[in-house]
Every structure is written in structure tokens, then in C-alpha cells.
Amino acid sequence: PPECPRFGGMMVNRLDISHLGRIGTSLRSTLRAAQLFSSYAWQRLRSPHGTILHPGNALAAQLYATLLARRVEILFSAGVEDLSMRDEHVAGVVIRHGARDRLIAARRGVVLATGGFSYDASLRQRFFPAGAGFISAACASGTGDGIRLAIAAGAALNTDATSAAYWVPVSLFRRTDGSRGVFPHMVTDRAKPGVIAVNAAGRRFVNEALSYHEFVLAMFRDGNGEPDLPFYLICDRDFLWSYGLGRIKPFTRRVRRYVASGELIRAPDVAQLAAKIGIKPSTLSATIAAYNADAKEGRDPEFGRGSTTYQRHLGDATLRPNPCVAPIVRAPFFALRIYPADLGTAIGMTVDAQARVLRKDGTPIAGLYACGNDMASIMNGNCPGPGITLGPALTFGYIAGRHLAEGSVAASGATKASA
The missing domain is CATH 3.50.50.60 (FAD/NAD(P)-binding domain)
Structure with missing residues (x-):
């Protein structure tokens, strides 16, 4: 989706996403980010968006250029x-x-x-x-x-x-032109430390750092085939600032417009957050308390989050002992509804x-x-x-x-x- 490029059209590869998330905490990442920003600034002097392409965009551009060179009618x-x-x-x-x-x-x-x-x-x-x-x-x-x-x-x-099909959890929103936006939660937030996924009852149901396909299969199992059951990602202020959530980028100072639109739910404490999303406050409070008790030591005995190389790679490498696990403690607290969606049949x-x-x-x-x-x-x-x-x-x-x-x-x- 158009919301994936950062800073109005800056495309980065997956390795550089982690560098952008560690600005100010890692010298190597800060220098890499400075290099990316300076290169992007130079591109914007000549173009309305970034001109360095990555993954799928780069592949599509090369194939398109090949067709043009061979004068294939499109x-x-x-x-x-x-x-x-x-x-x-x-x-x-x-x-x-x-x-x-x-x-x-x-x-x-x-x-x-x-x-x-x-x-x-x-x-x-x-x-x-x-x-x-x-x-x-x-x-x-x-x-x-x-x-x-x-x-x-x-x-x-x-x-x-x-x-x-191949599945991915997504969040929904409205663009300024009124069209519906669909943001896929693939690798940028779910595995980072300090966020959990809960079901309609306010309980965790999955290892949040699993692949997007397996994550949605867990949604299906938890919902027993019921359509329209709500699922949410829950985090605190520190997480939202450091890693972002869905289309909300890291280091976003003002989230008022996301809250006003109903896309992001905010509350001063967990009990009020639960009430806003229709979950029993005592259940959500107990879920977060149980998670936090082990997260303080970087553990997740319930689901084993951060137990594989794949999961740790998607976490925050600067956090020890577990790059995928951290407590949820700093108010205000936030919830974002997610839905099962397909990436292709x-x-x-x-x-x-x-x-x-x-x-x-x-x-x-x-x-x-x-x-x-x-x-x-x-x-x-x-x-x-x-x-x-x-x-x-x-x-x-x-x-x-x-x-x-x-x-x-x-x-x-x-x-x-x-x-």
C-alpha cells in the first residue's frame, strides 16, 4: 500500500527498517539512517518521491524496463x-x-x-x-x-x-480521499518487544512473532470460524514511539488524528482501554499483568515468543535477553483492531x-x-x-x-x- 514507504515516498529494504528503529541508540544504525536520509533528500530534489527501489518495486521496474527495451506492446x-x-x-x-x-x-x-x-x-x-x-x-x-x-x-x-490462500493480519483505515486503506502487519511491529495480540475475550491466543500466515491461522482457530470477531494489538506509549503500529510510523509525535478517526484507541489505563474496545477490564488487566510478570525477565513461557532465529530477527536486536519481549507499562495505552486478510490465493x-x-x-x-x-x-x-x-x-x-x-x-x- 502507499502507506508503506516512509517519509512521503522513501523506500527502504528490510535490513534498513531495523536501522531506522535504532536511531540514537546505535551508532552504526544512526550513521546508516543519516546516509539513507541524505540520499533520499537528494532524490526528492529531482523527483516527487524516492527513486531508489527495493524488493518488489525493483523487480517490477526491471521487468517493465526490459519490456520497453524490447518494444513489447503493453x-x-x-x-x-x-x-x-x-x-x-x-x-x-x-x-x-x-x-x-x-x-x-x-x-x-x-x-x-x-x-x-x-x-x-x-x-x-x-x-x-x-x-x-x-x-x-x-x-x-x-x-x-x-x-x-x-x-x-x-x-x-x-x-x-x-x-x-496465504494470510496476513491487517488493520483498516480511511484515507483523506475517502478510500479504504488496508495495512498488512507483516514484519514491522508484531514481533517487536512490548506489544501483544488479544482476542475478543481479552486473552492472548498466539505467539505474536510467528509468520503472518501462521498468525492468521491462529486467528481462525481461536475464532472457530466465526466471522467479524474482533482481535487487537495492545501496546503502550514507549512501544508506539519506538516502533510505530501499523501505518503509524515510529517517532510520531501526534497521534490525535488516528485516535479521532477511531483507527487507534487510546486510554490512560488498561481498564479504560478494555472498556473502550468491549473487553472485560479485569480480563485484559490480568492478561497484561501475566505477560508483564515474565516479560520483565525477557521470557514468554505461555507462547515462547522470541524462541527462534526468525522471531529474534524481527525483534529489536538491541534488547537483551529477548529481542521480542518487553513489558507493557507506560501510559497511555493503545489498541489497534486487526483483521484476517489474504495476500494471494x-x-x-x-x-x-x-x-x-x-x-x-x-x-x-x-x-x-x-x-x-x-x-x-x-x-x-x-x-x-x-x-x-x-x-x-x-x-x-x-x-x-x-x-x-x-x-x-x-x-x-x-x-x-x-x-
Whole structure:
């Protein structure tokens, strides 16, 4: 989302996020931050935003630059309407561009990569657990177009995935233009010391430093499939200042506008905070007291927070003995409601090793390929690490391109030429 870049458009990589959080407490981090700020200031003299790109932005920019260099025609804001069939072969695609439909012929085949179905209400209701609701942190263009076209052409779906999607907890807010913002709580706050997650009863239900996918699975288990159950992140003043919370950046002096909008709930003590979010004050007070008793010594015997290298990496390396655990003691206290959301779908078309879309009988549909979230997850809905959608998308996109370039479709009877 546009709220992720810091300071009005400054993009940083994951390693530099920790440096920014340690300004003033670490000489190395302070010097690194000064370098980042000076570089960003120089960029802003020539551009309305930062020009150094990182992770996904850098990859997308390089791929886009490659297409431009090769003079590949790119049609923005084009919607796919139908597949053009010749006998049982996919011979092209019909798109809606502007006010008219356009047929694009494919002499070798069509690759479907329309982004899955994160924004298709009927498919979400069919495949997602009831507790998932209708919130997504994925690209809004993932409306299931490719999957519907493939099914109409006889494609088989793999619906036996361990999880129908990859999940992330999010917080919601309204932008100044009235649009709804969705902020994914991936690596910037949950694992930091001094915040806990509680359920509708005011009790902790998960190790807050788990991966975002596992965190949401814990939300589903705790909610027993009930939709709209509230979950909250709870912290104190010190945490909010040092690490931020959701879209609220670290070192934010005035949080009044976030409180006024209802996005952030603030109270002078834990009991009043509980009352504001509809939780029994004695329960939330007991939860925080139990957490604090062990957190003073850097321990979390209830959930083992900070017990793995992954978790400690996402914490605050300057804090000992546990970079993920610190007490919640300094008033005022804050709560931020979080929701389960998907980062991308895992259910998709069954393909073979050449990325060809298969029918239910296992035979390929001539001229039809799939990759990305239109293709069934190669991890079957499991999430071993970040990039679990992008990595396979790049790999199978490459495989499909190579197979098309070799003319294998033509050899099986499809019309021959470039996709």
C-alpha cells in the first residue's frame, strides 16, 4: 500500500527498517539512517518521491524496463473477456480495452496470469473459511478472470490445498480521499518487544512473532470460524514511539488524528482501554499483568515468543535477553483492531511441469498455460517463507515462455507463432 514507504515516498529494504528503529541508540544504525536520509533528500530534489527501489518495486521496474527495451506492446487497464478457441485449441484472447473489445490472436498459446481471485466474492465464499471475511491485501485486479475462463475451457482446479490462500493480519483505515486503506502487519511491529495480540475475550491466543500466515491461522482457530470477531494489538506509549503500529510510523509525535478517526484507541489505563474496545477490564488487566510478570525477565513461557532465529530477527536486536519481549507499562495505552486478510490465493488451475493447464482427466488444454496465483500453489497452500507466490510465478512464467518459444504447442496441433 502507499502507506508503506516512509517519509512521503522513501523506500527502504528490510535490513534498513531495523536501522531506522535504532536511531540514537546505535551508532552504526544512526550513521546508516543519516546516509539513507541524505540520499533520499537528494532524490526528492529531482523527483516527487524516492527513486531508489527495493524488493518488489525493483523487480517490477526491471521487468517493465526490459519490456520497453524490447518494444513489447503493453495495454494498461485492459480486462480479459474470453478465450478464443479453434476446435479444442486456445487460439487467442478477447480483451476489453477502452470502450471496445479486441481479439488478440496467439499462434502458440495464451498464458493466464490474472492474479487469482482475492477480490471475487463468490469464489472467496466458496473456498475460504468463514472467518476470513472479505478483506484482502492483494492487488485489487485479482478478480478471478483467468480462473473463470480456464474453467469454461475445461480446466481442472486443485481444491485440496491445505490453505485456500496465504494470510496476513491487517488493520483498516480511511484515507483523506475517502478510500479504504488496508495495512498488512507483516514484519514491522508484531514481533517487536512490548506489544501483544488479544482476542475478543481479552486473552492472548498466539505467539505474536510467528509468520503472518501462521498468525492468521491462529486467528481462525481461536475464532472457530466465526466471522467479524474482533482481535487487537495492545501496546503502550514507549512501544508506539519506538516502533510505530501499523501505518503509524515510529517517532510520531501526534497521534490525535488516528485516535479521532477511531483507527487507534487510546486510554490512560488498561481498564479504560478494555472498556473502550468491549473487553472485560479485569480480563485484559490480568492478561497484561501475566505477560508483564515474565516479560520483565525477557521470557514468554505461555507462547515462547522470541524462541527462534526468525522471531529474534524481527525483534529489536538491541534488547537483551529477548529481542521480542518487553513489558507493557507506560501510559497511555493503545489498541489497534486487526483483521484476517489474504495476500494471494493458493487454489488455482492444475498445471503440468511445462505450465500447461490440465483437464480433469489430466490431459493438457492445447495452447493454454498458467502461472502466478491463477496456477494452483506448488506448496499446496503451505507457507514456508516469504515470496511463496512470487517465486513460483517467476519460475513457471519462465517455463511457460520457454515451452512456447520451443514451439511445443504447434507440435501437438495448435496454431503456430508468438504468444
